[in-house]
Amino acid sequence: METRSISQRLPDGKSILTAVAFVLLVNLIGGLPGVFSSPATPWFRSLEKPWFYPPGIAFPVVWTLLFTLLGVALWLVWRSDAAGRRLALGLFAGQMLFNVVWTPAFFALELPLVALGVIGVLWILVVGTILAFRRVDRRAAALLVPYLAWVTFAAVLNFELWRLNA
DSSP states (O other): OHHHHHHHHSOOHHHHHHHHHHHHHHHHHHHTHHHHOOSOSHHHHHSOOOTTOOOTTHHHHHHHHHHHHHHHHHHHHHTOOOTTHHHHHHHHHHHHHHHHHHHIIIIISOOHHHHHHHHHHHHHHHHHHHHHHHHHOHHHHHHTHHHHHHHHHHHHHHHHHHHHHO
Protein backbone atom coordinates (compact mmCIF):
# COMPACT_ATOMS: atom_id res chain seq x y z
CA MET A 1 0.00 0.00 0.00
CA GLU A 2 2.80 2.47 0.90
CA THR A 3 4.65 1.65 -2.31
CA ARG A 4 1.60 2.55 -4.38
CA SER A 5 1.18 5.99 -2.77
CA ILE A 6 4.89 6.79 -3.21
CA SER A 7 4.85 5.81 -6.88
CA GLN A 8 1.74 7.92 -7.48
CA ARG A 9 3.64 11.02 -6.28
CA LEU A 10 6.71 10.44 -8.44
CA PRO A 11 6.71 12.13 -11.85
CA ASP A 12 6.36 9.87 -14.87
CA GLY A 13 8.96 9.58 -17.61
CA LYS A 14 7.34 12.26 -19.77
CA SER A 15 7.31 14.73 -16.84
CA ILE A 16 10.97 14.03 -16.13
CA LEU A 17 11.86 14.65 -19.78
CA THR A 18 9.89 17.90 -19.68
CA ALA A 19 11.78 18.95 -16.53
CA VAL A 20 15.09 18.18 -18.24
CA ALA A 21 13.97 20.25 -21.24
CA PHE A 22 13.17 23.20 -18.94
CA VAL A 23 16.59 22.89 -17.30
CA LEU A 24 18.34 22.79 -20.68
CA LEU A 25 16.30 25.72 -22.00
CA VAL A 26 17.05 27.94 -18.99
CA ASN A 27 20.76 27.04 -19.20
CA LEU A 28 20.78 27.79 -22.93
CA ILE A 29 19.05 31.17 -22.52
CA GLY A 30 21.14 32.06 -19.48
CA GLY A 31 24.40 31.11 -21.18
CA LEU A 32 23.65 32.81 -24.49
CA PRO A 33 25.08 36.24 -23.58
CA GLY A 34 28.41 34.60 -22.76
CA VAL A 35 28.77 33.67 -26.42
CA PHE A 36 28.83 37.34 -27.41
CA SER A 37 30.60 38.94 -24.45
CA SER A 38 32.79 37.75 -21.62
CA PRO A 39 35.37 38.82 -19.05
CA ALA A 40 38.13 37.74 -21.43
CA THR A 41 38.69 41.27 -22.71
CA PRO A 42 41.60 43.65 -22.18
CA TRP A 43 39.17 46.17 -20.65
CA PHE A 44 37.92 43.76 -17.98
CA ARG A 45 41.35 42.31 -17.25
CA SER A 46 42.63 45.84 -16.62
CA LEU A 47 39.98 46.61 -13.99
CA GLU A 48 40.95 46.71 -10.35
CA LYS A 49 39.10 43.86 -8.64
CA PRO A 50 37.85 43.83 -5.05
CA TRP A 51 39.50 41.47 -2.57
CA PHE A 52 36.47 39.15 -2.63
CA TYR A 53 36.43 38.64 -6.42
CA PRO A 54 36.07 34.87 -6.93
CA PRO A 55 38.30 32.79 -9.19
CA GLY A 56 37.12 32.79 -12.81
CA ILE A 57 36.08 29.13 -12.76
CA ALA A 58 33.47 29.90 -10.09
CA PHE A 59 31.24 31.81 -12.50
CA PRO A 60 30.40 29.06 -15.04
CA VAL A 61 30.05 26.46 -12.28
CA VAL A 62 27.75 28.63 -10.14
CA TRP A 63 25.66 29.84 -13.08
CA THR A 64 25.16 26.30 -14.40
CA LEU A 65 23.99 25.15 -10.99
CA LEU A 66 21.72 28.18 -10.55
CA PHE A 67 20.20 27.90 -14.04
CA THR A 68 19.55 24.23 -13.34
CA LEU A 69 17.68 25.13 -10.14
CA LEU A 70 15.77 27.83 -12.05
CA GLY A 71 14.81 25.31 -14.72
CA VAL A 72 13.40 22.89 -12.14
CA ALA A 73 11.56 25.73 -10.38
CA LEU A 74 10.10 26.95 -13.65
CA TRP A 75 8.97 23.42 -14.49
CA LEU A 76 7.23 23.08 -11.10
CA VAL A 77 5.32 26.32 -11.63
CA TRP A 78 4.60 25.64 -15.30
CA ARG A 79 2.95 22.29 -14.54
CA SER A 80 0.85 23.70 -11.69
CA ASP A 81 -2.73 24.82 -12.07
CA ALA A 82 -2.61 27.01 -8.94
CA ALA A 83 -3.87 30.57 -8.91
CA GLY A 84 -1.11 33.06 -9.68
CA ARG A 85 0.68 30.78 -12.13
CA ARG A 86 0.54 33.25 -15.03
CA LEU A 87 1.92 36.10 -12.92
CA ALA A 88 4.71 33.84 -11.64
CA LEU A 89 5.65 32.78 -15.18
CA GLY A 90 5.58 36.39 -16.37
CA LEU A 91 7.85 37.53 -13.56
CA PHE A 92 10.20 34.65 -14.29
CA ALA A 93 10.42 35.73 -17.94
CA GLY A 94 11.06 39.33 -16.88
CA GLN A 95 13.87 38.45 -14.50
CA MET A 96 15.46 36.19 -17.14
CA LEU A 97 15.41 39.09 -19.59
CA PHE A 98 17.26 41.33 -17.13
CA ASN A 99 19.64 38.49 -16.30
CA VAL A 100 20.51 38.13 -19.99
CA VAL A 101 20.87 41.91 -20.50
CA TRP A 102 23.38 42.32 -17.66
CA THR A 103 26.28 40.53 -19.39
CA PRO A 104 26.39 42.67 -22.53
CA ALA A 105 25.74 45.84 -20.51
CA PHE A 106 28.78 45.12 -18.37
CA PHE A 107 31.22 43.31 -20.65
CA ALA A 108 30.34 44.35 -24.23
CA LEU A 109 29.30 47.94 -23.59
CA GLU A 110 31.81 48.31 -20.74
CA LEU A 111 29.28 50.25 -18.67
CA PRO A 112 29.47 49.01 -15.07
CA LEU A 113 27.11 51.72 -13.79
CA VAL A 114 24.44 50.82 -16.34
CA ALA A 115 24.97 47.14 -15.49
CA LEU A 116 24.50 48.04 -11.81
CA GLY A 117 21.11 49.53 -12.69
CA VAL A 118 20.23 46.38 -14.63
CA ILE A 119 21.20 44.12 -11.74
CA GLY A 120 19.23 46.31 -9.32
CA VAL A 121 16.09 45.76 -11.40
CA LEU A 122 17.00 42.07 -11.68
CA TRP A 123 17.23 41.79 -7.88
CA ILE A 124 13.75 43.30 -7.46
CA LEU A 125 12.33 40.98 -10.12
CA VAL A 126 13.93 37.93 -8.49
CA VAL A 127 12.36 38.83 -5.15
CA GLY A 128 9.01 39.30 -6.91
CA THR A 129 9.43 35.99 -8.71
CA ILE A 130 10.18 34.18 -5.45
CA LEU A 131 7.07 35.67 -3.84
CA ALA A 132 4.93 34.78 -6.87
CA PHE A 133 6.39 31.25 -7.05
CA ARG A 134 5.68 30.80 -3.34
CA ARG A 135 1.96 31.24 -4.02
CA VAL A 136 2.10 28.52 -6.67
CA ASP A 137 4.66 26.03 -5.33
CA ARG A 138 6.78 26.54 -2.22
CA ARG A 139 9.43 24.17 -3.51
CA ALA A 140 9.88 26.30 -6.63
CA ALA A 141 10.28 29.43 -4.50
CA ALA A 142 12.88 27.70 -2.33
CA LEU A 143 14.87 26.69 -5.42
CA LEU A 144 15.24 30.40 -6.30
CA VAL A 145 16.75 31.43 -2.95
CA PRO A 146 20.35 30.53 -3.91
CA TYR A 147 19.85 32.56 -7.10
CA LEU A 148 18.78 35.59 -5.04
CA ALA A 149 21.86 35.15 -2.85
CA TRP A 150 24.13 35.04 -5.92
CA VAL A 151 22.43 38.03 -7.58
CA THR A 152 22.91 39.93 -4.31
CA PHE A 153 26.59 39.00 -4.28
CA ALA A 154 26.90 39.90 -7.98
CA ALA A 155 25.31 43.30 -7.33
CA VAL A 156 27.83 44.02 -4.57
CA LEU A 157 30.63 42.84 -6.84
CA ASN A 158 29.32 45.02 -9.70
CA PHE A 159 29.13 48.02 -7.36
CA GLU A 160 32.70 47.49 -6.15
CA LEU A 161 34.03 47.08 -9.67
CA TRP A 162 32.37 50.35 -10.63
CA ARG A 163 33.54 52.13 -7.45
CA LEU A 164 37.14 50.96 -7.73
CA ASN A 165 37.40 51.91 -11.38
CA ALA A 166 35.27 55.05 -11.68
